[in-house]
Amino acid sequence: MTDAPLIEVDHLIKRFGPKVVLRNLDFQARGGEFVALMGPNGAGKTTFLRILSSLSGPTMGRVRIAGHELPRQAAAVRRRLGVVSHMPLLYGDLTAEENLRFYGRMYDIARIDEQISTILDLVGLAGRRRDLVRTFSRGMQQRLAIGRAVLHDPDVLLLDEPHTGLDQDACEMLDAVLRQVAARGRTVVMTSHDLSRVEDLATRFDVLTRGSIRASIGKADMPRDGLLAFYRQSLEKARAESQKGGQ
Amino acid sequence: MRNYLRALGAVIWKDLAAEMRSRELLSAMLVFALLVLFIFNFALELNVKDRLSVTSGVLWVTFVFAGTIGLNRSLAIEKDRGCLDGLLLAPVDRTAIYFGKAVANFLFIMVVAAIVLPVYSILYNTNLFAQPGLLLVIVLGAEGYVAVGTLLAAMAVQTRTRDMLLPILLFPVVLPVLVAAVKASSGYLQGLPMAEIQPWINLLLVYDVVFTAISFMVFEYVVEE
Numbered sequence: 001m002t003d004a005p006l007i008e009v010d011h012l013i014k015r016f017g018p019k020v021v022l023r024n025l026d027f028q029a030r031g032g033e034f035v036a037l038m039g040p041n042g043a044g045k046t047t048f049l050r051i052l053s054s055l056s057g058p059t060m061g062r063v064r065i066a067g068h069e070l071p072r073q074a075a076a077v078r079r080r081l082g083v084v085s086h087m088p089l090l091y092g093d094l095t096a097e098e099n100l101r102f103y104g105r106m107y108d109i110a111r112i113d114e115q116i117s118t119i120l121d122l123v124g125l126a127g128r129r130r131d132l133v134r135t136f137s138r139g140m141q142q143r144l145a146i147g148r149a150v151l152h153d154p155d156v157l158l159l160d161e162p163h164t165g166l167d168q169d170a171c172e173m174l175d176a177v178l179r180q181v182a183a184r185g186r187t188v189v190m191t192s193h194d195l196s197r198v199e200d201l202a203t204r205f206d207v208l209t210r211g212s213i214r215a216s217i218g219k220a221d222m223p224r225d226g227l228l229a230f231y232r233q234s235l236e237k238a239r240a241e242s243q244k245g246g247q
Numbered sequence: 248m249r250n251y252l253r254a255l256g257a258v259i260w261k262d263l264a265a266e267m268r269s270r271e272l273l274s275a276m277l278v279f280a281l282l283v284l285f286i287f288n289f290a291l292e293l294n295v296k297d298r299l300s301v302t303s304g305v306l307w308v309t310f311v312f313a314g315t316i317g318l319n320r321s322l323a324i325e326k327d328r329g330c331l332d333g334l335l336l337a338p339v340d341r342t343a344i345y346f347g348k349a350v351a352n353f354l355f356i357m358v359v360a361a362i363v364l365p366v367y368s369i370l371y372n373t374n375l376f377a378q379p380g381l382l383l384v385i386v387l388g389a390e391g392y393v394a395v396g397t398l399l400a401a402m403a404v405q406t407r408t409r410d411m412l413l414p415i416l417l418f419p420v421v422l423p424v425l426v427a428a429v430k431a432s433s434g435y436l437q438g439l440p441m442a443e444i445q446p447w448i449n450l451l452l453v454y455d456v457v458f459t460a461i462s463f464m465v466f467e468y469v470v471e472e
Contacts, residue, residue: 055332056472078338087329089336093265105257106337108250132268148333 006031006156006187007052012061014047021047023211025061031155034188036202038195038231043209045191049160052189053083066155079107082149082157086164088141089148092134096125096144099133100151107152115151123147123177139170146177157181159190163197175201199227207234214238254339258347262321263354272320276359280313281366288370302373303432307425309363310356311392317355318396319413321348322404331404335470345466349397356389378435380444387451388428391458395420398462402469427451
């Protein structure tokens with residue numbers, strides 16, 4: 001893990017019309033960190049990840065990734081980012097190999113054939129490389145989606161509820177792939193509602209509720225009663241603070 | 248520039264490869280185009296003289312209706328599977344995505360035209376291949392239509408009412424190209440002197456250049472959240 005923050009977010013505000021989704025959100029992630037972003041529905045997790053991924057612009061505040069400012073230097077940021085959402089972002093009428101080749105050309109990847117083989121091995125789909133993606137199960141599609149996201153060897157991997165709709169086996173296979181990606185020293189930010197799953201994967205746990213990060217804890221500092229208790233206490237505390245502040 | 252062309256080529260290749268497999272878009276466009284031709288043929292019951300005057304109108308209405316289906320599907324495929332985000336996440340100039348989609352859409356319309364023209368020639372007993380100028384008008388008209396259509400489809404696809412919204416947005420904007428294409432096509436079929444056809448060809452050229460340039464400039468803002 002490196003000391004310099006790879007992701008820096010200061011006083012981020014995002015509004016959709018009159019609705020304020022993110023309010024003065026501050027966030028940092030260092031190189032090699034695996035941050036689990038937890039929070040109730042509507043807390044702003046997906047909006048936050050969309051801003052980090054340059055798909056949405058901030059209303060106010062400062063967002064820097066790998067030293068590049070968003071949205072001004074979005075093209076430079078995109079080169080350093082891999083994104084996985086609950087949708088696989090894959091073309092059903094192309095094979096696994098063709099999907100990776102297409103994205104490889106979009107990211108201008110050198111020695112694309114070698115890289116495709118490495119990635120398909122990593123996600124355990126080497127045997128299905130010539131099969132159409134629409135014939136894949138949801139779990140296989142999600143594994144390939146991770147392969148697509150790490151194809152260009154990004155420094156930062158953003159995952160928005162990647163376990164959604166997966167059965168137990170598929171979740172475990174997905175986690176194994178994520179562990180391999182994290183072991184390569186990449187920074188991972190993942191939103192999830194599945195606390196037991198993120199407890200094993202992440203090295204840091206942030207609670208995002210009512211538009212800002214209200215609590216954060218490292219794996220080493222986790223209290224004895226576990227992540228669920230920490231999460232509930234954080235939500236309770238945030239609720240009490242909001243009521244006190246008249247929010 | 249090399250990266251730009253690579254991204255452009257990748258988007259075109261991806262659209263063509265996916266369409267070769269599914270034939271989802273082309274088959275819908277073709278069936279619709281042929282149905283329109285048949286309906287007009289039986290509804291109008293034209294004599295030989297009248298046929299020449301309405302041929303180009305029927306032809307362009309067919310292209311425009313079938314083209315709208317194609318444009319809608321082409322962008323809906325990206326949106327429904329979340330792939331539009333995948334494209335926008337790539338570190339490429341977003342106009343390369345626009346031109347890639349536009350070129351693919353243009354090729355799909357050309358495929359439809361290649362099948363519709365002979366069928367039309369048989370059904371309406373009018374040889375549409377006798378005038379090479381007509382083919383030029385089809386290329387120019389389709390280019391203008393696709394340039395605007397791809398941009399507006401990218402706009403409409405972000406809404407819940409995209410199927411209804413695209414024709415409502417597109418038809419008024421594409422009216423000049425439609426009028427010019429019908430007049431120029433009609434001029435060629437009726438054997439009018441070139442001096443009478445030329446202004447319509449010029450209008451098509453100007454429309455193509457202006458609307459391609461506008462689409463190039465605004466596409467990035469259209470797809471941004």
